[in-house]
Amino acid sequence: MRKHGWTVMFVPHTGGKRKSVLLTRQRFHLLVVISVFCTVVLLRLAYGYWQGQRSLADLKAEKDLTAEMQQQVTAQQATIQSLNSQIQGLNEQMNDLGQLEKRVRSLAGLSKASADAESGKVASGGRGGPDGSANSSAVAMLSLHQPYESSASISNLSGRMEICQTRLAELADLLETKYERMRSTPCIRPATDDETWLSSSFGWRKNPFSGERQFHKGVDMAGPLGSHVVATGKGRVVSAKRDVELGWLLELDHGFGMRTRYGHGEKLLVKVGDLVERGQTIALLGNTGRSTGPHIHYEVLVNGKAQNPIKYFLD
């Protein structure tokens, strides 16, 4: 019986002996199976190779990324280190500023105000003072590994700067007020010409007209008619009138509860509402009103009460 199949013949080109192989159906099926198996194996190997190449590329990318991140971390550490130094410098400057503020307060005679500020507004804020004595230890330095503490340090420093700013503004206001008070306080003689002199003192005296004892609420300065009468401190003219007793009379309001009066003027050189400076000529010495001779009657009033003007003469 003949088998089903094919005969495959190999004919050499060199003219040698021919060979024939009988390819039965079973052999054909076996050949197909082997071919399919080999194809699958080759495909699997190719896929594995491709996967390997891809993993290598991924690893290289991750390596590059890691190196880049390391560079970023190094740069951030350098930045934090720099901030660390800057904050340390700012803390030292804040401490210096606090000391400077104390010196200025001391020189301006405002130590009490400083103490009040420390126990009052600043203490209520619970943030300590600019001298840093209570707070400096709490101001942690920037840590390379603890960004939370770094943030707290900056916040703390910001708080101290805010307090310092408030205190300096308060100090500026106090100094401004003090300076204004110094400018306004009557502290020179109302008649500064060489020919003028003190002719009558403050206090009880005999009235030159009636002969009775009378309280003299100011001092008198005599001098040539027309001598200069000057404002003894910065102030505003609140009265310029003719008075039966004191003749041509000027009254200045210096603020802070202080007023001065200048009587017996020959002529007034300012009017109500004028702002005058210390040393400015405001009238000419005269003999108007009840007067025994050319002179100026000068009063210093503090909260309406007459003071001895001599105590205010610094010149």
Ligand SMILES: [Zn+2]
């Ligand atoms: Zn008088």
